[in-house]
Amino acid sequence: MRLTTMKINYWIIFLIGVTVSATSSALDLNVDSPTIKAPRPGQNISAGFVKLISTKDLLIDSIESENISKIEVHTMKMEKSTNGETIMRMRKIEKPLLKANKAFILQPGADHLMFFGIQNTLSKGEKIKVTFNFLEKAQIVSKDIIFEVR
Ligand SMILES: [Cu+2]
Numbered sequence: 001m002r003l004t005t006m007k008i009n010y011w012i013i014f015l016i017g018v019t020v021s022a023t024s025s026a027l028d029l030n031v032d033s034p035t036i037k038a039p040r041p042g043q044n045i046s047a048g049f050v051k052l053i054s055t056k057d058l059l060i061d062s063i064e065s066e067n068i069s070k071i072e073v074h075t076m077k078m079e080k081s082t083n084g085e086t087i088m089r090m091r092k093i094e095k096p097l098l099k100a101n102k103a104f105i106l107q108p109g110a111d112h113l114m115f116f117g118i119q120n121t122l123s124k125g126e127k128i129k130v131t132f133n134f135l136e137k138a139q140i141v142s143k144d145i146i147f148e149v150r
Pocket of ligand 1: 112
């Protein structure tokens with residue numbers, strides 16, 4: 001019995017070893033709670049949220065999803081309008097950067113994902129695939145992340 005267990009352990013260690021060496025040049029990315037808000041009735045835009053942690057510096061080159069025209073990373077800024085009022089403005093982040101081992105947090109009321117031209121009705125609980133194209137050392141590395149409609 002003991003021997004069998006040990007054999008299995010070695011086998012698992014062997015498998016892990018193989019996996020690590022096969023993915024050493026790929027992304028090391030932790031993805032937490034990817035969600036997209038169900039668009040309001042009659043609207044085809046919405047916001048999305050996720051927490052990402054990469055072990056290396058990564059630039060987001062582009063984000064895409066089937067049946068969605070455009071996906072951007074936005075930041076919120078307080079700005080003075082021409083009549084002196086302070087208003088909240090959304091701005092596109094041109095080159096979103098994930099700093100190594102630092103949480104890149106997209107959440108309500110702060111930096112977020114913006115989905116434009118959503119062509120399908122998204123109902124709560126539905127899952128959609130969103131592809132993140134990262135730029136790492138002048139190479140594009142893609143990662144599919146499944147977002148849940150909330
Ligand atoms: Cu926005």
